Amino acid sequence: MARKPAPFNLTVNDQLELESWLRTSTLSQNLVLRARIVLALNAGESPKVVAEQLGTTTATVFKWRNRYTEQGLSGLRDAPRPGQPRKLDQKKVKAILDDTVKKVPKESTHWSIRLMAEYAGVSRWQVHQIWKAADLKPHRLKTFKISNDPDFAEKVFDVVGLYLNPPDNALVLSVDEKTQIQALDRTQPKLQLKPGQIERRTHDYKRHGTTSLYAALNILNGEVIGRITQRHRAKEFLDFLRQIDRETPKEQDLHLILDNSSTHKTPEVKAWLEKHPRFKLHFTPTSASWLNAVEGWFGQLERRALYRGIFTSVGELKKAIRRFIQTHNEKLAKPFRWHKSAESIMTSVARAKLSVIDNK
Missing domain, CATH: 1.10.10 (Arc Repressor Mutant, subunit A)
Structure with a gap:
């Protein structure tokens, strides 16, 4: 009477992983055979039957059965070749x-x-x-631009000073607008995430319009004041200033860090600021958006609420933005921490300028 094969069981995760291997067109044939062997053993087949079905030897079946038992999935891959690699002078x-x-x-x-x-x-x-x-990484690429603002140093020390030593009885707000946010819908329904398959969506899309968002990040507690608009003119910026005025304690001064957009410096804006002296504007240097803390929050908005979102109308897009702001303020907001001194920034910029000169 033939002996029953010893019990052999894959974990659920390993079984799903091996099945995904078989769906991969770039997997080596050696790994395909090993995956088929252990999956067949897991299905209750004997080593002899598995060998016959897959056109291999029982010794090979036992080899990969034992390797999986001892090392798990990593045991199915080729072991490092013996011998020391040739040394280079x-x-x-x-x-x-x-x-x-x-x-x-x-x-x-x-x-x-x-x-x-x-x-x-x-x-x-x-x-x-x-x-x-x-520490060479030729496959990676980053973008940069050195600011040519003649008041670069003065503005850096001003803004960084607000981050590191905010004034007493005052709020420091990092302000900016994210324009042309698109309401994008896909041309076909997405394929849902499931074991062995990542979520998929069509590469093409339908546009349903755009909207813009003004945001003010409170560096003390990380909360955001937001205003959604259809346009981004001086009029919309003034409306946002009025909203900030309504939603902040009247007894506190407001230090706003913002970029050099022309909409922030119109006669109408300047006239309104003169009537509201608690608003004090601090401009970042040109081409230095990295100095504005709210840019990091815009990145979170993009990654968490917009990039994978499907919006069939601008109204849906606006709801998603408002929902993200509310969730952020209730659950995610935390004090903003700036770690780099103005002196170290100036040193880095000087080094970058020398590097550009050397590479000309």
Whole structure:
């Protein structure tokens, strides 16, 4: 009488993961075979039957059965090859580093580990280790712009001073507007998230109009005053100032940090400010939106409420924005903390300017 095979059971998570492997078109055939082996064993098949079904040997079935039992899913992948990698001398390492920062490959706008390994005649692992040690990341790209504001230093010290040492009996509000927020709908219903499948949506969309949002971030407690408008002129900015005036304690001065938009400096705005002396405006330098704290909150709004939202009308979009502001103020708001001194900012900017000059 044939012996019954020993019990073999996958965890639910491992089973779902292996099934997702089989749906991946880029998976190596070796991993596909190993996934099929353990899934078949999990279904109750004997090692001999599994070997016959998959066209392999019982020894191979037992090998991957045992590897999974001992190491889990990681045991199904190839173990590191024995032996120490070939060591590179300093001359070769320096050549790779120099090529990374001074040359551009013909096949691409930037280096990848594969391209550099081919050009340098070394392994991909060695390129990875060299770049890691030098903190080089050719695949990454950031944008920057150095402000040419003639009053840059004065404005930086003014704004940073408000963040680090806010005045007594006063509120510091970071103010800005997010314009042209689009109400985007998808052309087909989305495919819902489920085990083994990420949420999906069509790449194309329908536009249903736009709206704008004025926001004032209270750096003391992180709460936001918001106003949704259809346009963003001086008139709308004045209406927002009046709203701030209504919704803040009358006995406190208000220090507003804001950018250099022309709508903030019209004769009508200046006349209103003269009649409301508790409002004191502090302008950030030109091309320095990173100095305005509310920009970070706009980023949260975009990631959490707008980017994956589906809006069939501007009205739906406005409701989502108001809901996010209310939820933020009730559950997420916290004091804003600025950590960089004005002196360190000036040093970084000076270093960036020298770098631009050197690269001309």
